[in-house]
Amino acid sequence: MKRVIPCLLLQGERLVKTVRFQKPTYVGDPINTVRIFNEKEVDELIFLDILASAGHGSPNFALLERIVNESFMPLSYGGGISSYNFAAKLFELGVEKVILNTAFHDSPDLISCIAKTFGSQAVVVSLDVKYGWGGQHVYRNRGRKRVKGLVVDHAKRAEDLGAGEIFVTSVDRDGVLNGYDLPLVGLVSDSVDVPVVCCGGARNIDDLQDGLKAGAAAVAAGSMFVFHGPHRAVLISYPNHEQMVRI
Amino acid sequence: MIKVIDYGVGNLGSVMNMLDYLDIPAERISMPEEIKGVPGVILPGVGAFDAAVEKLHRSGFRDALLGRAVAGEIKLLGICVGMQMLCDGSEEGVAEGMGLIRGNCIRFPNRLGDGGRLQVPHMGWSPIDVVNDHPITGGFDIKTRFYFVHSYHLLCESECVVAKAEYGVEFNAIVARRNVVGCQFHPEKSHRFGMQLFKNFYRWVME
Numbered sequence: 001m002k003r004v005i006p007c008l009l010l011q012g013e014r015l016v017k018t019v020r021f022q023k024p025t026y027v028g029d030p031i032n033t034v035r036i037f038n039e040k041e042v043d044e045l046i047f048l049d050i051l052a053s054a055g056h057g058s059p060n061f062a063l064l065e066r067i068v069n070e071s072f073m074p075l076s077y078g079g080g081i082s083s084y085n086f087a088a089k090l091f092e093l094g095v096e097k098v099i100l101n102t103a104f105h106d107s108p109d110l111i112s113c114i115a116k117t118f119g120s121q122a123v124v125v126s127l128d129v130k131y132g133w134g135g136q137h138v139y140r141n142r143g144r145k146r147v148k149g150l151v152v153d154h155a156k157r158a159e160d161l162g163a164g165e166i167f168v169t170s171v172d173r174d175g176v177l178n179g180y181d182l183p184l185v186g187l188v189s190d191s192v193d194v195p196v197v198c199c200g201g202a203r204n205i206d207d208l209q210d211g212l213k214a215g216a217a218a219v220a221a222g223s224m225f226v227f228h229g230p231h232r233a234v235l236i237s238y239p240n241h242e243q244m245v246r247i
Numbered sequence: 248m249i250k251v252i253d254y255g256v257g258n259l260g261s262v263m264n265m266l267d268y269l270d271i272p273a274e275r276i277s278m279p280e281e282i283k284g285v286p287g288v289i290l291p292g293v294g295a296f297d298a299a300v301e302k303l304h305r306s307g308f309r310d311a312l313l314g315r316a317v318a319g320e321i322k323l324l325g326i327c328v329g330m331q332m333l334c335d336g337s338e339e340g341v342a343e344g345m346g347l348i349r350g351n352c353i354r355f356p357n358r359l360g361d362g363g364r365l366q367v368p369h370m371g372w373s374p375i376d377v378v379n380d381h382p383i384t385g386g387f388d389i390k391t392r393f394y395f396v397h398s399y400h401l402l403c404e405s406e407c408v409v410a411k412a413e414y415g416v417e418f419n420a421i422v423a424r425r426n427v428v429g430c431q432f433h434p435e436k437s438h439r440f441g442m443q444l445f446k447n448f449y450r451w452v453m454e
Contacts, residue, residue: 041438041439068264069264072394072441073436094260096396098434117294119394119398121368163371165370193364216372217370
């Protein structure tokens, strides 16, 4: 059964959504949103703290504890995780997987370190990819700073370090509802043996299916599950069981 | 009263949350003496086999649990690595399991017989197939599925197999022997299906 994962962005105590990693707009209260996803029997949730990720702060443990207490499904968290102790504390709270992005570039040993104690399946490396000079590159600090090297080399390195999963986000497609960057999904999926989760651009079930066909082991989406209609009214949604079976 | 063992491995938060949501009286314990006189115990576990076995041993819980389980004095539910520790050992490491259910854990293959690739760990939701009814499977139907996240799975005698699942290969999802039961998946992360399992376990413990 394929995994379909809502990806939610935290800014302080609010849930927000971005477009190409810019212009965060308010979506709602994280606790309420988790309750709604619980009722919809969502398979899994991803929470990314975009303030912590950009370097403004560290994981908000108090809020996360409340979020985890409401979730009866696996929850992955990312945003400013820079130490083993942070990660350990998150696991203690009940977080299923930690997502590392900037740390992968600053202190890659952290990945092996966490994987060694908690298992590879508990560690996700997140690669934010953007088009720039000379093609696609990995960016850190929420898309602000370019990192040298090929995207696939970063993916392979993450796998070698012990990451159990690679989370690939197309910054260019984020919030644009124009479909996934399928060549990017295929490129990364083909380069590693660990599951690849794609994010950025999905607008409907067909897009989710395309992501899976391109090689992703699981598909994630933000706008698709929190907005509805051309005016982006906030509406939390998720495919029902019949739709999920078809995916 | 169910006691959930805190031996420094695996998050108990989610297990406690779900039990609390179900109004099942439960308490976390960190001292082995605390399992005296307790009818039901949950042994959670995540991460590497050897690390978990070592912590269980150092906490004193291994011997305490073994004694009481073998004597039939408690009903024990092992979750994920907690289930794997019920058997003899794992390919993942060199440590000895508790030997309550004879068997060994082996890794999922990266390549299948037909040449196809298998991504390891198995991470995601999967339906299960109940092959031998057990109090823990009450109310399970064709829609029942659970959240799995593991690279190793337990091989044991067929009479100990309660339910199977499939991920590239067929593997055991629930095993049981006498007063001991183990589930490879995470009921605490499997919303209403996990809740059903915990309710069943509690009912079994209290009967």
